[in-house]
Amino acid sequence: MEDQSSELFKSTINEYLDNLPETVHTQLYKSPETCLAIFRLLPSLAKFYIMLLLFQETSIPYSDLNRWIKNPNMHHVNPNKIYQNESIKRLKSLNLLKDIRKRVVHPQTGQKTEIPFVQLNPIFRTSFRNALTGNSGKLSNLFDDESDRITIEFLDNYCLNKWENILHFMVGSEIKQLPSIGVLTLLRYSGLMELPSDHYTPDGSKSLSIDTLSKLLITQNGFQFLLQDINSQIWTLLLQYLKMSEKLMMNPVDVLNFIFMLGSLELGQGYPITMLSNTQIIMLEDLVDYGLIYDPGEIEGNSNRNFYPTRLSTTLTSESCNFKTASTVIDQEISNANSEETKNSSNQGSIIIETNFKIYCYTSSPLQIAVLNLFIHMKARFSNMVTGSLTRESVRRALMNGITADQIINYLESHAHPGMIKMADEKLSKQLEYEQSIGNLNAVNELKLEILPPTVIDQVKLWQLELDRIQTFKGYLYKDFTNDYEFEKLLNYGDEIGVITWKDRLRRKFFVTLEGSSQLIDYANRILRKGGNSGGRSMTPSTQTPQPQPQPQPTTN
Structure with missing residues (x-):
């Protein structure tokens, strides 16, 4: 994965x-x-x-x-x-x-x-x-100053609501209106969300009704998507849109030109739809659903209308765009907060976690609360803080939805409160000072910053091991060797190149990965035949159903 x-x-x-x-x-x-x-x-x-x-x-x-x-x-x-x-x-x-x-x-x-x-x-x-x-002449004649009601503040609120509505749907929050069927189809096609039936009959290209797509569940890739900055999130969806448009036989040049053109347009300025090709007009309807474009003609029914790029589209190719999440810097741009305290707090972490698995998060963002609700058990919510705890049931629920233990740990670390980071730095400094004073250089090299309590990290990983007691690998089972020399020779070579996943020396059997089987067969035909120990015959694996590799049973604290 x-x-x-x-x-x-x-x-x-x-x-x-x-x-x-x-x-x-x-x-x-x-x-x-x-x-x-x-x-x-x-x-x-x-x-x-x-x-x-x-x-x-x-x-x-x-x-x-x-x-x-x-x-x-x-x-x-x-x-x-x-x-x-x-x-x-x-x-x-x-x-x-x-x-x-x-x-x-x-x-x-x-x-x-x-x-x-x-x-x-x-x-x-x-x-x-x-x-x-400025000699292109294409954009210079497109500006239209007749509409003063479409302000930058309006466009910022519009794109924020559109984009966060998609993210809220992904995390399972209650929303007033579902995203459009085009957005839901793209989320499923990109692998960010999936239907329960996709585990058995995956077919992302099949058209489904909006009632069926409303039952989509977030995947591991989808959770990782939520942790990206907003610019990366948009490009992720646009890349998937490009791939899907190729299957729909849309002109790739028109699609790319329109996406790149949006990054060159001016925020708050209207542009006539008559400048667009037929393919780009189809794209316009889709990009409106993502919050990249505002199209007042959808409401007014005016065919000779203008479209307005939002901040999400005008910063697509901008190097100065530094959105941390979908609900931070855009929100800051809307409110135009000038105080240093507000600006600094938007870039700081907000999560405190104790050794007893209790979590305190200083936030008022519904999106961040919804993300936390994916893997913690919520207990109370205040105006600027929520409290909860990591439990076996809440973590297992997240794991069964495709979220990994490492993703949970990384999310908590990346959003840790500055106080936790300061305490971790002080603890690390004391450990380094002590180990250096006794001359234990090996321990000094192994020390690392531990922001989260080690007991929390270990327990989350143990809860994941409960669901991962057996791992399956595709490959081939090698057996029925004529002598010990053949068995040992191939087994040793397989261990050297790292393709052996399971072996039984007593019964002279071992299991080889799907990728490593061809290498092992080539080695057998070249080396063993030259040595005269294989009787001049070719070595081929016994084609059987891949066997799972047994794993030890974990113990929980």
Whole structure:
């Protein structure tokens, strides 16, 4: 499950763009807004190279790029060179930088030699120039100042309510109105939520009614999604939307151009829908459901209407956007709190947990309370604080919904009250001072900051072990060996490469993972046959149902 979670949340828009074919890149770079958005997503050195080549009509020698990298004159690897290689690789994967080899005559020897040159993608150069100089003409004529009632404060409240309504549905809070069927379908398609029947017949592409989708339950990936900053959450859903739009045969160029264009629009300004293509008009309806766009025409029924980007969309490619959660900085922007106390408290933790498993959380956010309710037993709620406790039943309920013990622990640590962190620092300093005074260097290296009580961490993990007493692995059972030599030889090799999950030396059997079986067969056919101990026959595993690996029974405190 950890691999699936990392695959879901480590997939960024950069990786998605890298995998697009060059023909799609060419179409994308015809849009100045898209070029500007992609430029913002590049590393700093890559941005510098873009600006260096932007007004350079001809190609330049590749060696000129090295002039901007400092050489630390060290014997080990130059980190600046590694950063340069990564930046250039990024530019080439996006087809922004083109390699050109030119034959030149050496001025001293007179011999012809090939020298590598680099050149900026000409289509990108033209569009990006227009984006910087304001010559694109596409956005300059779109502004409409006739509607003064659509204020930034209104748009902030609108997008906040839309987005947190989705998050409240994910954590199971009582909400007045369900998200749209498009949002629910995307949540299921992305694996953030699932139906109970999906364990048996998973089919995320099948269309279901809103009554059926209203029974969705949060998954492990969904809980991890709640812990991300709001910008990452939006990109996660948009990436899944891009993948789903491909299956719906929507034009990927139109979809990407619209998403990137939103990051270049001005907050609080209206733009006519007539500028959009048919695909983008379909997208408009979906993005309204996510709170990325406000469309007053939905209410007024006006076809010649304007749409308004919200703060969630205008900060998609912004580097200064630093939303910590879905209910912190946006809320702070709405209230325009100026006091230092309010600003500092929004970035501090709020959870205190005792060794008796009691939890105190200083918060008034309904969303944070709903997240806590996923794995703690709530006891009381006040105007600025809730109290509860970690119990076996509450943790098991979270575990059965796909939330892991490590996720619970990480959430409590990342939201720990500053007082708990201070106490943990003081305790660690005293331990370091004591161990250093007695010269116990091994203990000094093993010490670490313990924000949560160790008894709480151990007990949560033990509660998870109660549900994980048996683990299943896909693979093959090897048996019926002709002699001990074959068995020991293959078993030792399997242990060396780490593909053995279970073994029984007495009965001459062992179980190999699905990925490692081919390696073991190749080794058997190469080594054992050469040694003349296998009688010249090929070794193949006994194909049987994968056997579970037995695990010890945990004990609870």
